[in-house]
Amino acid sequence: MAKNTRSNDKYQRILDAAIKVFAEHGFYHSKVAEIAKAADVADGTIYLYFKNKDDILISLFEGKMNEIIAQLDSRLVDVRDPLEKIRIYIAGHFELVRDHHDLAEVITVELRQSTKFMKEYRNVQFTRYLKILADIIQEGQAGGVVAADVSPATMSRALFGMMDELALSLVLSGPRKKQSLDKMVEEISAFVLRGLRPAQSDEGLHGGAGEEGRERL
Structure with a gap:
């Protein structure tokens, strides 16, 4: 950035x-x-504040990600249930698409058009967002509500990849009604949370305990 006057x-x-x-x-x-x-x-x-068009895009991304992370932190601070935190995280991601369509398009589509961003930029904000x-996943493991054999780092990237792909399709298809987007968020959250929970015991999967449960198979 050419001039450090963010305010x-x-x-x-x-x-x-x-x-x-x-x-x-x-x-x-x-x-x-x-x-x-x-x-x-x-x-x-423009050039008093930014070096070039790429610098504008990266500065825009950094500023908006700071806002998104701050808003997310404020929504999570009083929540104790890790699974509810994951649902809030997912909902917040798609609220950006619903409430700020132009910004969502820039973040999900146009950032990929910047060679400087894709090859040279050290994306600290994205790392913070994933962390x-x-x-949260690690907190859920400690509380026994998330499977212990899940890698928090790997799963956070996998979940983000899924959300990013869905957000991209939503951006390209145009604005969605609040009701339809809310329903989609609930479906995604339910799917993700089912996958993260610890596997049921054999007895639970078979619908009963001991010989009686096995005889019904």
């Missing part, structure tokens, strides 16, 4: 304008001049 009004206007321009035209086809026009600043003003989920 500056023009800085924020440029980022807000970039979300709209990137979502409308795509990162690759967007021009700095279009962002400047949408932000109502001179073209040269929240990995820590």
Whole structure:
């Protein structure tokens, strides 16, 4: 970033304008001049705050991820049940698609168009976001409500991959009604939580205990 003035009004206007321009035209086809026009600043003003278009995109991502993580932390702070925390995590991920469609499109689609982001950027914010989920899974293991043989790091990436792919399809298909998205979140949460719970004992799976349960097989 060319100028360290994150609280500056023009800085924020440029980022807000970039979300709209990137979502409308795509990162690759967007021009700095279009962002400047949408932000109502001179073209040269952009370069007082950002080195180039990639820098705008990365700065936008970092700022919004900070907000997303802060909001998630505030929603989780008073929740004790790890499984409920996972449900909240999943719901929060898809609320971004529902409530901030342009931003969701930039994060899920346009970030992938930046070579600098994909090859050079050390994605600290993404690591923080995944660690929240990995820590919840580990907490669930300690409490006996998540299978002990699950790797928190691996599973957090797997769950994010699933959510990211679904979010991408939602973004590309256009805005969804709140009711249909809420139903989808509940279905995904139920599926994920069933998979994370400890496996039932043989007796539980067979529907009974001892010889009586086995005779019914």
